[in-house]
Amino acid sequence: MKQFGKRVWTGTLAAAGLLVSTGSVLSGPSVASLNVCTDQLVMLLAEPGQLKSVSNLSRDPTLSSLHEKARQYPVNKGLAEEILVVKPDLVVTGTFSLHNTTGLLSRLGFEVEEFEYSQSVETIAADIRRMGRLLEQPARAEVMASRFERDLAELEPLACSRKPVALFYGARGVALGKGTLAHSAVQAAGFTNMAAERGYEGVAAFPLELLVQDPPDLIILPRPTPGAPALADEILSHPVLRKLNATVTGSFSRPASLNCGGPFTMQAIHELRALAPSLLPCRKAPGS
Amino acid sequence: MNRSRLITMLIVLGIAAFVLSLLIGPARIGPVASIEALLAGGNEAAMIIMREIRLPRALLAVLIGFSLGVAGAALQGLLRNPLAEPGIIGISASASLGAVLLFYTGLAGVSLLALPAGALTGAALCVLVLLVISAAQASTITLILAGVALASLAGALTSLVLNLSPNPYASYEIIFWLLGSLKDRTMDHVWLVIPLMALGWAALWASSRTLDALSLGEEGASGLGANIPRARVLVVCGVALCVGAATAVSGAIGFIGLIVPHLVRPLTNRLPSQLLLPAGLGGAALLTIADIVARTIIPERELNVGVVTALIGAPFFLWLVIRSRRELF
Amino acid sequence: MQLSARNVSVSLSGRPVLNGVDLGLEPGEVTGLLGPNGAGKSTLMRALAGQLVYQGHVEIDGRAIAGMSELERAKIIAWLPQQRVLSWPISVQAVVELGRLPWHGWRRAMSQADRDKCAAAMQLLDVTGLAGRPATELSGGEQARVLMARAVAQDTPVLVADEPASGLDPAHQISMMTALRQLAGQGRTVFVSLHDLSLAARWCDRLVLMKDGAIAADGSPDKVMTDTTLRDVYGISARIGRDDCGLWLAPLGLTEGGMGNG
Numbered sequence: 001m002k003q004f005g006k007r008v009w010t011g012t013l014a015a016a017g018l019l020v021s022t023g024s025v026l027s028g029p030s031v032a033s034l035n036v037c038t039d040q041l042v043m044l045l046a047e048p049g050q051l052k053s054v055s056n057l058s059r060d061p062t063l064s065s066l067h068e069k070a071r072q073y074p075v076n077k078g079l080a081e082e083i084l085v086v087k088p089d090l091v092v093t094g095t096f097s098l099h100n101t102t103g104l105l106s107r108l109g110f111e112v113e114e115f116e117y118s119q120s121v122e123t124i125a126a127d128i129r130r131m132g133r134l135l136e137q138p139a140r141a142e143v144m145a146s147r148f149e150r151d152l153a154e155l156e157p158l159a160c161s162r163k164p165v166a167l168f169y170g171a172r173g174v175a176l177g178k179g180t181l182a183h184s185a186v187q188a189a190g191f192t193n194m195a196a197e198r199g200y201e202g203v204a205a206f207p208l209e210l211l212v213q214d215p216p217d218l219i220i221l222p223r224p225t226p227g228a229p230a231l232a233d234e235i236l237s238h239p240v241l242r243k244l245n246a247t248v249t250g251s252f253s254r255p256a257s258l259n260c261g262g263p264f265t266m267q268a269i270h271e272l273r274a275l276a277p278s279l280l281p282c283r284k285a286p287g288s
Numbered sequence: 289m290n291r292s293r294l295i296t297m298l299i300v301l302g303i304a305a306f307v308l309s310l311l312i313g314p315a316r317i318g319p320v321a322s323i324e325a326l327l328a329g330g331n332e333a334a335m336i337i338m339r340e341i342r343l344p345r346a347l348l349a350v351l352i353g354f355s356l357g358v359a360g361a362a363l364q365g366l367l368r369n370p371l372a373e374p375g376i377i378g379i380s381a382s383a384s385l386g387a388v389l390l391f392y393t394g395l396a397g398v399s400l401l402a403l404p405a406g407a408l409t410g411a412a413l414c415v416l417v418l419l420v421i422s423a424a425q426a427s428t429i430t431l432i433l434a435g436v437a438l439a440s441l442a443g444a445l446t447s448l449v450l451n452l453s454p455n456p457y458a459s460y461e462i463i464f465w466l467l468g469s470l471k472d473r474t475m476d477h478v479w480l481v482i483p484l485m486a487l488g489w490a491a492l493w494a495s496s497r498t499l500d501a502l503s504l505g506e507e508g509a510s511g512l513g514a515n516i517p518r519a520r521v522l523v524v525c526g527v528a529l530c531v532g533a534a535t536a537v538s539g540a541i542g543f544i545g546l547i548v549p550h551l552v553r554p555l556t557n558r559l560p561s562q563l564l565l566p567a568g569l570g571g572a573a574l575l576t577i578a579d580i581v582a583r584t585i586i587p588e589r590e591l592n593v594g595v596v597t598a599l600i601g602a603p604f605f606l607w608l609v610i611r612s613r614r615e616l617f
Numbered sequence: 618m619q620l621s622a623r624n625v626s627v628s629l630s631g632r633p634v635l636n637g638v639d640l641g642l643e644p645g646e647v648t649g650l651l652g653p654n655g656a657g658k659s660t661l662m663r664a665l666a667g668q669l670v671y672q673g674h675v676e677i678d679g680r681a682i683a684g685m686s687e688l689e690r691a692k693i694i695a696w697l698p699q700q701r702v703l704s705w706p707i708s709v710q711a712v713v714e715l716g717r718l719p720w721h722g723w724r725r726a727m728s729q730a731d732r733d734k735c736a737a738a739m740q741l742l743d744v745t746g747l748a749g750r751p752a753t754e755l756s757g758g759e760q761a762r763v764l765m766a767r768a769v770a771q772d773t774p775v776l777v778a779d780e781p782a783s784g785l786d787p788a789h790q791i792s793m794m795t796a797l798r799q800l801a802g803q804g805r806t807v808f809v810s811l812h813d814l815s816l817a818a819r820w821c822d823r824l825v826l827m828k829d830g831a832i833a834a835d836g837s838p839d840k841v842m843t844d845t846t847l848r849d850v851y852g853i854s855a856r857i858g859r860d861d862c863g864l865w866l867a868p869l870g871l872t873e874g875g876m877g878n879g
Binding site: 062063171173205207212225229231238240 | 456
């Protein structure tokens, strides 16, 4: 009897030891994210326990679509010291992040993966898959990516009297032109981006007068930050915008949904498409 | 030069600049169509552009330029220092700080009046500090150095407050506050500044006779029955109203109050009271022209108007300082 | 008008400068104020002109000046300070015209009467030829005359001038005193402080000698300029003589341990 009990006890200890020595019950590497866009993807794809740290910007509702979810994770300010404390197996960040920090982390032996800042809806699925590979969650990533690609492919041109024109306008007269994610999204939604059409690239100053001379059908404005006023909010109440009778203005898409690429970007595209009938006479497009 | 001839010339110059400013903009509307849209209506888009975009901009250039010119001339009269100017001696920067403190921290709620209230207070406090300094030490150098120190401090604190704001755009707006801009201003801004500036002009005009008497020094002026403390209060209030209102709406624009009185003074009999109106008119014209330059000098982009005034004004200031090592006027 | 001080005391920065001074100034005469440096001459003048805070009474024809507004006082007393300040290179004409400020004040334009008074003042001080020149470009003597012309243009019954002749060459000193005598001749009360003993003795109807914040002697030049007063107040010895124009004084040396021969 005593011998049997001893064997069970030893076996249990051995098994426990095995578990402890492999480090975790997880099936993938632990990861820390330094960039708000990589934050979104890791939060969507990582298993609980896999995500050690997200950037502090992930809790900012104007920049991060998953700001609610981000609250459950510890935050970092993108400093190398914080990563040293956390000791993740993998560090993900954006290519435009703090190069000093990422260089230092590489030299210290951490595995650092950089993601390009999403400029187009076309690259989002690939980014999802890549993140899935890195996190060793290929199945989950594949589901998300294929759904995105399918939704994208199913976006038919809007059946309206003509192609509606949209413009992202905000913060002291700045518009989003060619090469931005917002541009790609609004095009996918079936609109023409007025700024891109006029040859503006990136985030560019767009004269208010041009807006008046040739008003778009839709102007998308930023949402003011509650409790923190800035002059940038002035544009929301500019008398000129109120006088454009043929134009609908407002802050339609959820803030931040077009800041980073992810499934929420498709949500934003669908929301924009839904606005079309209120702008122009449109036949309800099938399946949208 | 005959005073009425000078004033007429400056008014003509100002009107010409004003009209030119109305006719220039990214939306190419022909001159005739522009004026028609402004006055009579017609084409809906042209009307909105002219009345809601170009008109407030041109009006503000004139109003702010006038106020800065008059404030500069009055300050120079009170401090008896030809280098005194709201931008250089830190009044504009202090006005910016006051506005930023009250507005971005949400201390004044999100009221439209937060900005001018803060700006007026900041400007008034700065003038008071400078008065105390210049009373203790009458030297030009001391005054200018104190002003420069105040300007630097105010600029640094403005940057700090903006960086502390949770609003993501706030820290970019430092450029507006320190270098000024008339872009996309509305008629609401015009109606806001007019009463404030009118009060400021009245206060400065009321002090002008005493400023004349001060040409003979404080004792001489006092012997002529001048009420010097009252003149100080009037100038402080007048400058605070003029510079505060201007800064609240356009950020800090410097050098107008330096360049214009200097250019205009030799054409008058040099008494401070005679300088006020020409300095104001000259300032209106100069700022309007500077704003036109800011919009046209780089195609497809717009400079901050304060950059243009600084590009003209700072070398001018340097030249004055070098020249004044010999004589001060 | 009669300008009188009764028991006037002034303290500056806690230090007593004037101690209970009594003085009466009459119209129609030039009264000279003399005394060594630090005697309190400028302070007394400032008190009489209502330019600083004092204890005691200063009255014009029995009316206290403390109760008057600054503007009212400026129409009665013209004050010419010792420091010659010109902040801007304004023309001589403009400087003199500043003297009319208390009279036309808020009314922007000057009347013909104002202009006439300015012209008369400039003529009296012989600066009419300098009318268009910037006052800052003039010589010391010319500036002194221009600033005096400003005070004269103020056209007041009382003129109080602090060392108007200092730093002037002899010719300019004489022309300044001549002008002052003319003003007194018009019935004005003229009170000037001087350093030059001879100039004071010869051109003033009455002399007031100050020492250590109090009046040491007061009367006609003959009565005031004596060996005793010169020794007690100035600490000098001088040869005093008389000719048909008046007294003359030639300082010889210091008394009491001085280096000169007494």
